[in-house]
Amino acid sequence: MIAGDFLGLFNYWIVIVLMMLGLYTVVSRGNLVKKIVGLNIFQTSVFLLYISMGKVTGGTAPILTGKPEVFSNPLPHVLILTAIVVGVATTALGLALVVRIKNAYGTIEEDEVQAADDEREFGNTAGTRDEAR
Amino acid sequence: MSALLIDAASWALLVLGSIFVLIGALGLVRMPDFYTRMHAAGITDTLGADLILLGLMVQAGFSLVTVKLVLIGAFLFFTSPTSTHAIANAAYTAGLRASPMDEEGDAPDEGGDSAGERP
Amino acid sequence: MFSATVAALLVAMVLALARLYMGPTLYDRVLAANAFGTKTVLLIGVLGFLTGRPDFLDISLLYALLNFIGTIAVLKFFRYRTLGDRVDPERGGGQR
Amino acid sequence: MTIANVIDIALLVFLGLTAFAILKLRALFAVVMLSSVFSLVSACLLVHLDAVDVAFTEAAVGAGISTVLMLATLALTARREKASTRTQALPLIVVFLTGLALVYGTLDMPRFGDPAAPIHHHVAPKYIHDTETEIGIPNIVTAVLASYRGFDTLGEVTVIFTAGIGVLLLLGAFIREPDGLKIQTMHHHLVLRVVTKVLIGPILLFALYVQAHGDYGPGGGFQAGVIFAAAFIIYALVFGLENARLALPGHAVRVLVACGVLLYGGVGIVSILFGENYLNYSVLGSTPVHGQHWGILLVEFGVGLTVSAVMVSTFYAFAGQNPPISDEDW
Numbered sequence: 082m083i084a085g086d087f088l089g090l091f092n093y094w095i096v097i098v099l100m101m102l103g104l105y106t107v108v109s110r111g112n113l114v115k116k117i118v119g120l121n122i123f124q125t126s127v128f129l130l131y132i133s134m135g136k137v138t139g140g141t142a143p144i145l146t147g148k149p150e151v152f153s154n155p156l157p158h159v160l161i162l163t164a165i166v167v168g169v170a171t172t173a174l175g176l177a178l179v180v181r182i183k184n185a186y187g188t189i190e191e192d193e194v195q196a197a198d199d200e201r202e203f204g205n206t207a208g209t210r211d212e213a214r
Numbered sequence: 215m216s217a218l219l220i221d222a223a224s225w226a227l228l229v230l231g232s233i234f235v236l237i238g239a240l241g242l243v244r245m246p247d248f249y250t251r252m253h254a255a256g257i258t259d260t261l262g263a264d265l266i267l268l269g270l271m272v273q274a275g276f277s278l279v280t281v282k283l284v285l286i287g288a289f290l291f292f293t294s295p296t297s298t299h300a301i302a303n304a305a306y307t308a309g310l311r312a313s314p315m316d317e318e319g320d321a322p323d324e325g326g327d328s329a330g331e332r333p
Numbered sequence: 334m335f336s337a338t339v340a341a342l343l344v345a346m347v348l349a350l351a352r353l354y355m356g357p358t359l360y361d362r363v364l365a366a367n368a369f370g371t372k373t374v375l376l377i378g379v380l381g382f383l384t385g386r387p388d389f390l391d392i393s394l395l396y397a398l399l400n401f402i403g404t405i406a407v408l409k410f411f412r413y414r415t416l417g418d419r420v421d422p423e424r425g426g427g428q429r
Numbered sequence: 430m431t432i433a434n435v436i437d438i439a440l441l442v443f444l445g446l447t448a449f450a451i452l453k454l455r456a457l458f459a460v461v462m463l464s465s466v467f468s469l470v471s472a473c474l475l476v477h478l479d480a481v482d483v484a485f486t487e488a489a490v491g492a493g494i495s496t497v498l499m500l501a502t503l504a505l506t507a508r509r510e511k512a513s514t515r516t517q518a519l520p521l522i523v524v525f526l527t528g529l530a531l532v533y534g535t536l537d538m539p540r541f542g543d544p545a546a547p548i549h550h551h552v553a554p555k556y557i558h559d560t561e562t563e564i565g566i567p568n569i570v571t572a573v574l575a576s577y578r579g580f581d582t583l584g585e586v587t588v589i590f591t592a593g594i595g596v597l598l599l600l601g602a603f604i605r606e607p608d609g610l611k612i613q614t615m616h617h618h619l620v621l622r623v624v625t626k627v628l629i630g631p632i633l634l635f636a637l638y639v640q641a642h643g644d645y646g647p648g649g650g651f652q653a654g655v656i657f658a659a660a661f662i663i664y665a666l667v668f669g670l671e672n673a674r675l676a677l678p679g680h681a682v683r684v685l686v687a688c689g690v691l692l693y694g695g696v697g698i699v700s701i702l703f704g705e706n707y708l709n710y711s712v713l714g715s716t717p718v719h720g721q722h723w724g725i726l727l728v729e730f731g732v733g734l735t736v737s738a739v740m741v742s743t744f745y746a747f748a749g750q751n752p753p754i755s756d757e758d759w
Binding site: 086088089090091092093094095097098099100101102103104105106108109110111112114115118119121122125128129132133134135136137138139140141142143144145146151152153154155156157158159160161162163164165166167168169170171172173174176177178179180181183184188189190192 | 434437438441442444445448449451452457460461464467468471474475478479480481482483486487490494495498499501502503505506507510511513515517520521523524525527528531532535536538539540541542543544546548549552553556557560561567568569570573574578581582585588589592593595596599600603645646647649651654655736739740743746747750
Binding site: 221224225228229231232233235236238239240242243248251252255259263266267269270273274278279282283285286289290293294296297298300301303304305307308310 | 334335337338341342344345346348349351352358360361363364365367368371372374375378379382387388390391393394397398400401404405407408411412
């Protein structure tokens with residue numbers, strides 16, 4: 082029973098680990114490119130969650146062969162197939178934003194962008210702001 | 215009888231290919247500097263890959279699958295050495311030199327990524 | 334017997350992953366990623382045979398065709414520092 | 430433990446290790462390499478989980494486009510991540526507690542591969558059962574994608590279209606125009622030039638095969654579009670961006686971006702004109718099944734057109750930026 086549970090839930094557990102690693106990368110790292118990579122990891126974990134749920138033991142890929150066979154669920158495949166290409170298009174949009182932030186602030190570190198914004202709004206209150214070019 | 219022969223032939227090719235791939239991967243980890251690692255990975259990889267593909271072809275017989283396997287083999291045969299060449303070229307023009315006697319070239323992880331500065 | 338090949342490929346992938354993590358130079362990382370790509374081509378091919386439906390080799394074929402784009406992009410990135418065209422203002426004419 | 434379980438567990442552990450390494454490393458170039466490996470492993474895993482169409486898409490995207498875009502961004506920004514000064518304790522606690530709650534939630538989920546799970550009993554049996562008679566093509570995924578759920582796919586294509594427009598709006602004004610200056614190309618890389626010349630033809634041919642063969646095997650417009658774009662990207666990388674723009678001008682690509690979505694939407698309008706519902710292809714041919722074939726063919730072509738045009742124009746926008754990375758950030 083324990084072994085069955087382990088094998089039966091292992092996919093979901095790793096998916097959760099990946100999801101949390103992605104989330105942690107997004108939340109804790111200040112570099113914007115790194116944040117986007119973290120988002121991609123999170124995104125892939127969602128893909129794997131869907132596909133894992135669609136798998137049927139003893140099933141095969143949902144392409145008809147003319148013989149009666151057990152097929153895995155095609156619906157998650159459709160949803161995720163389009164999501165991957167949408168994902169790369171939105172990643173490109175995010176990266177374009179990063180490039181523009183670099184042009185405007187001279188940095189892609191979130192802390193420095195924040196410092197530059199503070200300085201612009203409140204004047205040079207924080208004292209040592211040399212690095213915020 | 216002939217089925218057994220085919221199985222035996224493809225088994226031999228697959229095992230041989232697997233051994234080459236394993237040796238290459240071991241060399242990738244164990245060799246002392248970049249160019250020796252490249253030697254280990256580049257050469258054995260191409261041979262091992264083609265042997266494994268050959269083993270699969272023997273298993274598949276004359277069909278569309280074999281045609282695809284031949285194409286995969288042919289493209290790997292072009293692209294794999296090309297990318298090895300490209301990496302070696304990039305490393306050499308960037309000033310990375312082979313240093314068989316010098317173990318200190320193996321700088322710790324983070325610092326090492328600046329080793330490819332343009333001279 | 335396909336299982337043995339799969340096992341060998343998985344071990345080789347672990348080793349390539351280790352080299353990718355350790356570095357030390359960035360060229361080691363490119364080399365490891367490239368080797369990993371070759372193993373992926375083989376693994377996907379063998380997986381098709383293992384499950385008895387070897388008609389999904391298109392994916393392997395795709396990787397065999399496209400995997401070196403990344404390597405070329407890396408080469409260009411480190412030689413010219415851009416993926417576009419590098420204009421050389423000092424030399425004006427430059428070589429073409 | 431069967432061999433299938435072993436492969437499953439091994440690949441999942443690879444994914445976890447790679448993600449952890451991405452978190453730890455501060456050299457952004459290494460992060461890009463690791464994320465390309467992450468994509469390779471997930472493609473293997475998707476093949477193993479029977480999702481060949483999805484694996485194909487992941488392979489097409491991960492093998493070229495995403496690595497190239499990441500590298501292009503690094504070439505315009507910075508190569509290293511700076512050490513973070515902020516405190517890490519709070520995010521760690523939040524992430525740990527969320528993960529724990531999610532793991533607790535999985536205990537009630539149907540076990541992996543269970544045929545009795547609810548997901549397999551709602552609409553999926555209908556798709557699997559009816560595809561052969563109603564749509565008449567072997568690949569169920571393509572049938573669901575282009576016909577049963579054609580509205581969803583139209584939405585997705587519109588999202589890709591919008592994202593492409595967004596990239597052009599953000600970066601388009603900064604694209605360097607050809608100014609008559611001589612440029613350095615990879616002229617002296619003879620091996621690369623020859624091999625690339627040999628390969629570009631097969632890549633384009635393979636893209637057409639994937640586009641046309643999507644009804645019968647893994648493939649379709651999404652995958653074919655990305656592969657098509659990859660051929661132009663590799664040409665631009667080796668023979669110079671200017672030459673690629675001579676072959677396929679930027680403004681022509683921008684027109685094609687819109688054409689694909691227009692074709693998809695237009696097929697829907699035509700089916701309205703024939704007196705049926707939007708995107709019901711049954712009226713397009715002499716018999717309903719024949720009409721479905723026509724509809725899927727046209728719609729997939731529209732998808733391929735938009736996807737490849739968006740990818741190419743995104744690459745043009747990133748690679749044509751001025752100026753490249755400064756010495757300080759290198």
